[in-house]
Amino acid sequence: MSFPPLHYLSKIKPFSFLTEKEIEILIDDMEVAFYKAGKTIFKKGKKVNRLYFVREGKIGLISDKDLIEVVFEDEVFGIEASLNGLPAEYTAKALEDSVCFELKAERVKKLISRNERFGEFFRKILSRKFHSLLKLYDENRVDNLYADSVINLAKKSLVVIASHESIMDAVRLMNLHRVGSVVVVDGGMRPLGIITHSDIVRFVNKNISFSLPVREVMSFPVEVVDSEASLMDAYLKFVSKAINHLPVVEDGRVVGLISSKDLISKIESHSSLLPLSKKIIRCRDIEELENIFGEVEVSVINMIESGFDYSSISTVVTSLVDMILKKIAEFNRIERKEISKDFVCAPFGDFGRREPSFPIKLRFFILVRDDLQSLLNGFYEDVRRVGIGLEVNLCRKAEVDSFLHSSVDASNTLDFLDSRYLLGDGGLYVSFREAVNSYLSNDLAISSLRKLLSELKLSEYHNNSVENLSFFVSNCAKSLSILLGDKTSRPTPERIKLLSGVIIPKSLAEDLREAYLALKKIELKIKLAGKDKFDDLVIKKSSGVIREMGEWVETSFLK
Amino acid sequence: MGGNELSEVVQSDLEKTEFCVIDLETTGLNPKKDEILAIAIIPMIGMRIHAGKHYYTLIKPKKFRYKSIEFHGICPRDISPAPSFEEIGERILELIEGKVLIGFATLFDIEFLKKSFKDKMKKKFSPERYADIAEIEAWLLRKKGMAITYRLDFDTIMKTYGISESTRHDALSDAYITARIFQKQISKLIEYNATIFDLVRVGRRLFYF
Numbered sequence: 229m230s231f232p233p234l235h236y237l238s239k240i241k242p243f244s245f246l247t248e249k250e251i252e253i254l255i256d257d258m259e260v261a262f263y264k265a266g267k268t269i270f271k272k273g274k275k276v277n278r279l280y281f282v283r284e285g286k287i288g289l290i291s292d293k294d295l296i297e298v299v300f301e302d303e304v305f306g307i308e309a310s311l312n313g314l315p316a317e318y319t320a321k322a323l324e325d326s327v328c329f330e331l332k333a334e335r336v337k338k339l340i341s342r343n344e345r346f347g348e349f350f351r352k353i354l355s356r357k358f359h360s361l362l363k364l365y366d367e368n369r370v371d372n373l374y375a376d377s378v379i380n381l382a383k384k385s386l387v388v389i390a391s392h393e394s395i396m397d398a399v400r401l402m403n404l405h406r407v408g409s410v411v412v413v414d415g416g417m418r419p420l421g422i423i424t425h426s427d428i429v430r431f432v433n434k435n436i437s438f439s440l441p442v443r444e445v446m447s448f449p450v451e452v453v454d455s456e457a458s459l460m461d462a463y464l465k466f467v468s469k470a471i472n473h474l475p476v477v478e479d480g481r482v483v484g485l486i487s488s489k490d491l492i493s494k495i496e497s498h499s500s501l502l503p504l505s506k507k508i509i510r511c512r513d514i515e516e517l518e519n520i521f522g523e524v525e526v527s528v529i530n531m532i533e534s535g536f537d538y539s540s541i542s543t544v545v546t547s548l549v550d551m552i553l554k555k556i557a558e559f560n561r562i563e564r565k566e567i568s569k570d571f572v573c574a575p576f577g578d579f580g581r582r583e584p585s586f587p588i589k590l591r592f593f594i595l596v597r598d599d600l601q602s603l604l605n606g607f608y609e610d611v612r613r614v615g616i617g618l619e620v621n622l623c624r625k626a627e628v629d630s631f632l633h634s635s636v637d638a639s640n641t642l643d644f645l646d647s648r649y650l651l652g653d654g655g656l657y658v659s660f661r662e663a664v665n666s667y668l669s670n671d672l673a674i675s676s677l678r679k680l681l682s683e684l685k686l687s688e689y690h691n692n693s694v695e696n697l698s699f700f701v702s703n704c705a706k707s708l709s710i711l712l713g714d715k716t717s718r719p720t721p722e723r724i725k726l727l728s729g730v731i732i733p734k735s736l737a738e739d740l741r742e743a744y745l746a747l748k749k750i751e752l753k754i755k756l757a758g759k760d761k762f763d764d765l766v767i768k769k770s771s772g773v774i775r776e777m778g779e780w781v782e783t784s785f786l787k
Numbered sequence: 788m789g790g791n792e793l794s795e796v797v798q799s800d801l802e803k804t805e806f807c808v809i810d811l812e813t814t815g816l817n818p819k820k821d822e823i824l825a826i827a828i829i830p831m832i833g834m835r836i837h838a839g840k841h842y843y844t845l846i847k848p849k850k851f852r853y854k855s856i857e858f859h860g861i862c863p864r865d866i867s868p869a870p871s872f873e874e875i876g877e878r879i880l881e882l883i884e885g886k887v888l889i890g891f892a893t894l895f896d897i898e899f900l901k902k903s904f905k906d907k908m909k910k911k912f913s914p915e916r917y918a919d920i921a922e923i924e925a926w927l928l929r930k931k932g933m934a935i936t937y938r939l940d941f942d943t944i945m946k947t948y949g950i951s952e953s954t955r956h957d958a959l960s961d962a963y964i965t966a967r968i969f970q971k972q973i974s975k976l977i978e979y980n981a982t983i984f985d986l987v988r989v990g991r992r993l994f995y996f
Contacts, residue, residue, distance in 0.1 A: 232952045232963045233838050260836035262970040284949070325974070327967070329838075 233260065233329060237281070240302050241762050242349035250339055250346075257332040263287075263322035272319045276309040278330040285326025289318040296775065297768050298323065302761050307353055311337060356739045356773060358746035358766050359537065378462050379455040381491070382476040382484030388413045391420055391443035395431060398423050398442050408487060409473040412446045417481040421446030424473055452477045453486065460540060462486055468547035470505040508551045514559060514610050517552060521614045524548050525586070529756045538749040539721060546582040549590075550650065552614060557651050560607045570597040571604070572656040576647035582719050583702070583748065585695075586755040589617030593647060595660050597625050625656065628663050641667055642676050645706055646717040665715050673707040677785055680704060681778060694754065694767055697774050698747040701740060704781060708732065720744055733780070740777055743770035799977045801986065802833035807886040808969065810962035811896045812859040814852040818898040822848035823872060824861050827962035828882050831889070834973050836966045842882055843959040845869035860957070876908045887987065888917035889969050891941050891961070916983075918990020920944060920965055923972045926989040930979060944968055 234251050237243040243251060260283070263269055270276050272291060280287070280299075287299040296318060299305045309316040310333040340347040352360060387401050389410045398410050402425065409424040423446050431438070436445060451469055453462050455478040462474055466488045476484035504527060507520050524545065531541050557563055562571075577591045578584055590611070594604065604622075611618050623631045635641055644664045649657045684692060684700045692700075705723040708731050709715070718726075721741050728737030747770050750763045808829045815821035828842040845861065847869045856862060879900075890896050897914060904912035924944050925935040945951070945964060948971050952964055976986060 230960075231838075231841065231843075232960050236952070256839045258839045260838050260967070260970070262834040262974060264974050325971070327970070 231255070233258065233283075236283070237329070242346050245345040245349065246339060246343055250343055254331060254335050254339060255329075257335055259330045261328050261330055263326045263328065265322055265324045265326075267322045269320040269322065269328070270306070270309075270316055272317065273315045275313070276306050276316050277333050278306065279304060279310045279333055279336050280306045280320070281329040281331065283327045283329050286323040287326055287328070288321050288323045290321060291318040297772070299768075300764065303765055303768075307350065311340075311350060311354060353765075353769060356769070357742050358770050358773075359742045359749065376459050377455065378453055378457050378459055378474075378476050378486050379478075379484060381459065382455070382486040386411065386475075386482065386485045388417070388482060389423075389442055390414075391446075392441050394439050394441055395423070395428070395436070395445060396438040399428060399438065402428075407485075408489075409485065410442075411450070411475045411482055411485060412442050412448075413482055419450050419452055419475045419477065419482050421448035422450045422473060422475065423447070450475060452482075454478070455483055459491060463491060464540065464543055464547075466491065467505045467544055470509045470551070504548060505551060508548065508555055511555060514556070514613060517555060518614050521552060521616065524552075525756065528586070528752065532749070532753055532757055538745045538752070539719065541749070541752065542583050542719070545584050545588075546579065549579070549584065549588060549616070552616070553611065553650060556607060556610045556614065560610060562604060562607050563651060567603065569653045569656075571595065572652035572654075572660065573604075573650050574647045574657060574660065575650055577643040578646070578702075580643075580648050581646040581702070581717055582648075585748075586752060587617060588615075589619065591619045591643070592621065592650075593644065593660070594620060594622045595625060595628060595656055596622065597656070625659075628660060632663055632667050641672065642703065642706055644668075645710065645715060648717050668710050668715050670711055673710040674785060676707045677704065677781055680707070681782055681786065684774075684778060692771060692774075694747050694751045697767075697771055698744060698751060700774060701744045701747070701777070704777065736773075736776060736780060739773045743773040746770050799980070800983050801973050801977055801981065804833060804983050805886045806831040806889050806969070807883055808836075808889045808962050808966040809883070809893070809896055810890060810958045810965060811899055812861060812958045813899055814848055814850070814855045818895075818902045821852070821855075821899075822846075822850065823899050823903055824848060824855075824859060824866065825958045826875075826879065827958035828879070829959075829962050829966050830882070830886070831966055831969070834970045836963075836970060838963070841959065841963070842878075843962075844875060846875065847871050872903050872907045876904060876910070880910075880912075883914065887983070888914050889920065889965065889990075890917075891920050891944075891965050893917050893919040893990075916987045918986055920968050920972060920990075923969075923976070923986070923990045927972065927975055 234248075234255055237255070238246070238248065238251055243254070246254065263285070269280065269287065281304050282299050282301050284301060286301075287305060288295050289297040289299065289305060297305075299320075305320060306316070308314065313333075336350075340350050352358070387405045387407050387410045389398050389401060389412055391412050391414065401410050402408070409422055411419055412421040412423065414420055420443065423442055427445065427447065431445060451465060451471060451474060453465060453474045453476055455476050465474060466472070472488045474486050475482045476486055504520060504523055507523075508517070511517050511520060528541060528545060531544070557573075562568075572595050574580070574593045574595075575590055576593050579588070579590050608618055608620060621631075632641065632644075641664070645668055647661070647664065680700055680703050684696060701724075702720040705720050705727065708727050709718075709723050712727060712731055714723075714726065721744060724732065724737050724741045724744065728734050728741075732740065746766050750759055750767060753759050753763065808831060810827045811823050812825040813821050813823055823846050825845045826843070830837045830840050845866050847866045851863050851866070888897070894917075897912075897917060901912045904910040921939045921941075921944065924939050924947070928935050941961075941964075945968065948968050950964060950967050952960060981989075
């Protein structure tokens, strides 16, 4: 025997976090009210002592004639007012015939203090930690595992060798301690290089004498990770550098070693990205690369479902795609010595900023000294064949100024702010950036802010798509960074951090960063895995923050 | 906003009336021979269902008819710890007293209650004000110009109001669904300026099958 409202609520987050007994407590005082379309449920400025759950219909939240949010079936409203005991920030009105479950705020508060997860949900909403709110419902989350620091996994397997000792000594040590690598150190235990199992195989193959001192054959400089760093940091290094061993350092001294195997054994099935980077390095033709790219997408879905945050996901994806691009360049031999001085390839826009969205579509700016166009055609073709969308802006060195000049009004110029070097001649890239920077003026930043605000309908925030909202944030951050004089390409959350307290008020910046990360993750989910009701709630709450941002931009810069 | 302040005030006494939605499970269909097995009561004030204040209990009958299990799913084992009607009769009276009874085939339930109060508690039970959601629905349809000559069944009415609940069919779930249907019917009755007297008049039915 089950009471229908109880049965119903028990299936919907965050009520599903409650035990049956707790839901009984919750609905002990519950009322089910019917509101005819047009009926006011509560008014702005009034006290609200109930939390509302929409069982049927649509509720509009209205502030000063603006419809700021539409609450749909299975969603809650009145959270802030009822739980904080503050006057309502909006008027709630039924937009169509609606049925609401009305829960006494006192009961909800009681359960917030009693049930950890249920409590976390409301605390995160009230403190506007939307990004971490998303994680609450990733059932098989492993991100906690990754938060552990590397030192806990590292200590045992460290074997070191002095630089003057021979390869043979290194082999003996590896054999004795049954390890796959030895770290070459100086007298102060500072890491100089590393020799791994696969290096030894290479030495044998190349007939290198085992009596040579290790300093002559070791890999250096060696990638290291700080002992306080998280397993996630180590993981990202393994993936992005395609390596297997990382010495762990404390104040510059080696104190341990962590291997990708250690990490895999700890994290098991969730580490499908780790082998991917190695597969890319080893792959021999385009077909193989095509398959690997398909696997990248699957791995991203895994990461989403395992509770990874957006920053980690985008870092991993960017490194993998970079590797794929370099591999394609290698197949097409476009970095052959005689021509590598004659061009530069720079991704810009989202991918330039290391915030790729799916399906992956890259924009390249290619600067060439003279007629090299045909040389790159094979490269473009292969990129597309692998499954990566590509848009190319090709420009001759002598014409870079007129090119930039002609695209000053287009949003492109602002996108060039987020360019980065990928292939070709570094010197050419520097001259391109200098040209770009000279176009990134304060006037451009202000006019872009104005355009952004007009595109984002201030009065109808609920009508903006997730992409529109995150686009607004990333572009605002770009424009504001230019106003601050910072013309470096950076991921948006990093920009917001730098702007916080300098241009953007601290609390708004903090909320904005959370909202942005939440929206970006949901954007990925929508495209790859599908969203659920819970995401809608986060989108709405986040769009409230973006509305504040919009209003703040308007009053601070455009009036 | 604004301009509709008038619509915010109570327009009809239906919005303040205390109702109570009832539903029974019985051992059979004949009130003369059969007994009540379960009762659910859900109070309402106007269009507001006081869901938290619902009352539900199984009732141990004198005779259990195995044949009826297929209709209500209640087994002898379930009801062995249940109270008898005599033990809960007073409580039921308290809950119903002064309220307008609402149900589906309400008269059928009233006949059972009458018989139980008479036989088991030597009490007279005759609620003056009651309504049947099927009758209300027929009236609303006639208002729209449709000729209704047959009795509307529960599922059809549920569908009309777009109500879907995964839990059916026990007394408490059915009482709750009845309440949700009635909630919407009140809203429509108010549009026709109906009062509580109209409701009782249109919602009454003299025969129960």
